[in-house]
Amino acid sequence: MTSPSVISLPFGHFDSRNLLMASAAFVRNIWYMAAWAEEVADQDFITRTLLGSPWLIFRQSDGAWSMIADRCPHRFVPLSRGRRIGDTIQCGYHGLTFDGAGQCVGTPFPTPVPENARVRSLPIVERHRGLWFWPGDADKADPALIPDFSFMDTSQDKFGRLTMAANFELIADNLMDLSHAEMLHVDTFGANGSLYTHGKQTVSNGEDGSIQNNWDITDATPPPFAAPMLEEGGRIDQQIHMRWHAPACMALKVGIFKAGSETRDPVVPTMISPHILTPESDGSTHYFYSHEPSQQAEDMTMRVFLGEDEPMVGAAHVAMGGDDFWDLRPVILPSDAAAIRARRVLKQKRSAELQDH
């Protein structure tokens, strides 16, 4: 009899001046990854909710990238309901057109273009196959601050993105303590518990603000998938090395070597892969990843990410009921060392930005 009046908002709250994003909860003066460049390459534009607000991303004819707020400042409809005309986006409701800097540059009426009509635009650059945006003060947006993911430049891997229904810091916790694989990923990775018994964890800070979480397993039984590459009863050394940059840009290196070879004798090729997280909202996260180009590798990735990690991390998100992580007084384990350092870095950055305002 009635239509529902309660509408789920996939994004957050807009600032009343339509120019600033309400992102107090997110660090602003930092690079986030918005998309893989190849996602946008042959599209007129893509639209994506990032840090709680909808954005429209497109490449101009001169190759430069543009990222503008996906909300017309006239009657607030998504510009993405319109269409691209040359290097502008025309609103599909009343026909105002906006350029890649967010400025209104055209109207179908004979009246002048309204000067005050513009939407916010953000610095966005392509680097290491990704598009990176800076939601804070544009004059601080130095591309040299983008973390080094140059291993992706020439990678033959397949790049992917999925959305996980959990706060991005809970997912970063998961990645910064991969010991959980021995418990959560037994069915997929065939973990054998050797990390617990033969593993040594080393946490260190890099000069570039990175945090390194290294698990080194020595003289252990090989994991099931590596056993066939060894002689009967052969033992291995294993590196599981994760590097983190704020806000949550991670690179994982996994190597398996003959035991005692001091990493000179790899059993399988060493793999390095991105695990880059960007908040879609407080409660959902874009996860940028890669895998070998085979269908088998894609299937395994989906089983691990969507079948094992997301249900667990999503359940934690729900169980926290909107409360702050620290207010819940979490028990901290030694294996949390790197994850906790990362959380503290973000906490400090958020506090510093709030004080500046």
Added chain:
Amino acid sequence: MTSPSVISLPFGHFDSRNLLMASAAFVRNIWYMAAWAEEVADQDFITRTLLGSPWLIFRQSDGAWSMIADRCPHRFVPLSRGRRIGDTIQCGYHGLTFDGAGQCVGTPFPTPVPENARVRSLPIVERHRGLWFWPGDADKADPALIPDFSFMDTSQDKFGRLTMAANFELIADNLMDLSHAEMLHVDTFGANGSLYTHGKQTVSNGEDGSIQNNWDITDATPPPFAAPMLEEGGRIDQQIHMRWHAPACMALKVGIFKAGSETRDPVVPTMISPHILTPESDGSTHYFYSHEPSQQAEDMTMRVFLGEDEPMVGAAHVAMGGDDFWDLRPVILPSDAAAIRARRVLKQKRSAELQDH
């Protein structure tokens, strides 16, 4: 394992005294349209959420209309879960019966009828094929204040109602600036852009509080649907005249004439149609309309309203995220003149009513 405890409420919040509607957000001392009379004619009653609260509407045997709150004052169940007995409604839970004035007049128990058991009733009258109700002070409910929709009295058109998932003022904005048809309704109406190039907009206020928004297009190429009625290369004048009465009761007149005939030589019969909006809730709206009785006309109306207008206006509603229209500092175009006047009239009426309380 558990059933959901979060229940979407299609309606708003009830006043704690069960007698007053919590409608601070809505102008109260004004007539709203509740239904077409023919919707109720052969029904025991209908139930409809209006201004955020559920109501039960029925016609008594003497022909008078009744509108009572659809919530029993005993244990708060909808009276519409019960049944009609004569000119009363019997609650289906414990059997109290209520008359058309909302007074409890019967109980199945031998104990006396509880005197304090009554539900709110509102003034409701039939006028111009519609049922109009007055949610404010009953002694101010003068039917002479109902806007003149006498063109509906003898109309052969088919009347309809649909619910749009957007605040009613966003839909009124849409209707008070029909230039959007040139952009949004190209696929259906086959607009050709002549409004932009040959159109003149005139906005005026009527002595009865109405606002008139007239687009007059002169010496233009005919729209595709009218071209066959003209000689090759014939040109037209077109009137697109919209009249608004508060809160959002609109009448649209569309005429197409041979160019230069000063409206004396119509190319197609001039059409006049109601576009009457009543809030179901803050975020959903009853839209009362009419169309020619053909299936083709109904299909076209649904394509335009549900396929083109509602997705756009609904997206604006969602994007506003609950913020006030003015707080969002909208860009205002010359073509918004009438829509903005209408918004200001409502704003003044709301403020005046809040001051009175």
Added chain:
Amino acid sequence: MTSPSVISLPFGHFDSRNLLMASAAFVRNIWYMAAWAEEVADQDFITRTLLGSPWLIFRQSDGAWSMIADRCPHRFVPLSRGRRIGDTIQCGYHGLTFDGAGQCVGTPFPTPVPENARVRSLPIVERHRGLWFWPGDADKADPALIPDFSFMDTSQDKFGRLTMAANFELIADNLMDLSHAEMLHVDTFGANGSLYTHGKQTVSNGEDGSIQNNWDITDATPPPFAAPMLEEGGRIDQQIHMRWHAPACMALKVGIFKAGSETRDPVVPTMISPHILTPESDGSTHYFYSHEPSQQAEDMTMRVFLGEDEPMVGAAHVAMGGDDFWDLRPVILPSDAAAIRARRVLKQKRSAELQDH
């Protein structure tokens, strides 16, 4: 394009110290029924949301019952996503194990067990086929305070549980005034209105805090299902006696006797059945009931509970819109006498507990 970030929470809000349940709205120092013992008997554990929080219930190998919070204090995932190992539950994320007292007693790492890792546990005992828990101060949890449901000890009936989407006090209102059967359950029970005309209601308080609501119908036409057991035109006396203990533990006795026999000549065997309500959350309720072991009896129970009672009581819950019952100034009928007494007892207990804090 985006995944939903709004997640319906079937349970409430956890206290920030992870040790106390946020149950201001619920009386704490009282026994609630959590489950039928037979629901857990051959399971590793069950998980159930009770008073707004998720709990994990299991029986230890020595037969003692355990009830611990279903949320790991490390990264807040449900322990029920893990597995039972002996008399402990192992978290499925990082492998901490917890005993039946909620203490962490194991970790897969060679590091010591974190001493501060524990989850809340509640007193829980088996009595009268049910498992009863005490969410308040453990030292006040005297099993002698569990209401007497000894009639269930040897019952041959089938025990069941369902969840109703309504606050438990609205369901208790329903049960404490069974006169509604004459209106709501006509299609199932075939009520004939004799309660209104031949019924006498007696409300009394027991020394143990119970409230008794007795309907006694004398010299009435038999209900349709009892008529075949009587000679043509035979008349009956009927008892519909409901006993209530806080918070909402009810026992119903229904007897039908030959009129004037002073209950000495039963027409059908007298039935006694539990109607025990435990809040799952503010807006949903576990309903523990029993019925004769036939399929026909089960079907009838479901028709009455889910087809008739729940839609009506659930609609009342929705219509109340989160407001307090008393703030809505309900009309009170004489037949509400027992229900209102029960509501006042709970209100006093809640107020007393709030004052103590």
